[in-house]
Amino acid sequence: MAFGELVKRHLVDTRPLGVPAYRRIWLGQAVSHVGVGVTVVAVGQQVWELTHSSFWVGLLSMANLVPLVVFGLWGGAVADAMDRRKVLLIGSAVAWAATLFILVQALLGTGNVYLIFAAVALNATGFAITGPTRGAIIPRILEPELVPAANALNSLVYSIGAVIGPMVGGVLVATGGFAAAYAVDALLFAGSLYAALRLPSLPPKGEVSRPGGRAVLEGLSFIVRSPVLLMSFVVDIIAMVFALPRALFPELVDKSFGGSETALGLLYSAMAGGSVIGALFSGWVGRVARQGVALVVVIAVWGLAVAAAGLVHELWLVVAFMAVGGAADVVSSVWRQSILQLYAPDEMRGRLQGAFMVVVAGGPRLGDVRAGATATVFGLTGAWVGGGLACAAAVLVVGLSVGAFRNYRAGTAAKGREAAPE
Known part of the structure; x- marks a missing residue:
């Protein structure tokens, strides 16, 4: 096989960008994720300057x-009961507001940390x-075979935003102040709003459950009764809780690298940089059929890279090993998201995406607690090493x-249904 053809087969699959609705969502996320960073x-930095307290x-993590957790589960239930375009617009409007x-409080110079926490x-x-709504929309606007590629593209822009956004933010805060940084975020977020406005109507399909506690419990019960979905959550929790060493970065830099801020920045950006590379060369990911086994293997690689x-x-x-871990993590994310989107019936996708968000948001924070607690003992x-090996x-x-997870093949739907375009 020629070198050019080999590279082409492994570069990120861009076919989903040929679908206008997805392309607009992707471009909107590409610019808005930079603003988030x-x-x-x-x-x-503003909270630090106001309080001088770490x-x-x-x-701020708790404010997030x-x-x-609360609105992720509820928002997923709403996404299963309403037109998903409308739900996406409502959520986007709340985030933009x-x-x-937070821009207004910076312009007014209120100096009130509680207002900042309320905005966060x-x-x-x-x-x-x-x-959850955006995750549930993807399988509605794309053919099933394009969903893994779409998730890889999503991971790519998220990772790029995680690298570029903080660098841009540091420059803006230093040169223009906090108001300049927040103004850029507000401007870039308009891309996501435009993408949501241009979506077609996406009314619910199948049996509709009224949003609320019962609907959320139905979604959680569906996960528990589906070994494939349950295990896709469990292996992610194992990856983040057992191995994430983020909370140990400051101690490592202080003990081994003389407290260098440059070293600390490199450590924090290493995983994101590896994720960018992993996403760029993810063309092969959608061709893997045994995604259950593959997911286990790639998370094991993540743990060994951390160790x-x-x-x-x-x-x-x-930095190099953490970048390898970041590349493994982004591949894991693509497969976990694809399993969730294609295995679940459409009427459950919003709620399951909400549960997915809770795991994604909570796992790393539990991992920080685990790392800090075990460091005081061991x-x-x-x-660090013990967590990766564990x-x-x-x-x-x-x-x-x-067995169900070990034997899972890409595109297999729950209860024997065949995944079909919608």
């Missing part, structure tokens, strides 16, 4: 997490509504022990 940096900066709110919580509420990063002493090697190396061992044992 800008605001993340600006908000953290505790208050840390509380609680709305993501939050961005405008409101923004997380909007994201909790749009996230290797904890054993080396040169900064460039730590030390930095024990917590992840690899646990995911191989647990993931391969469930």
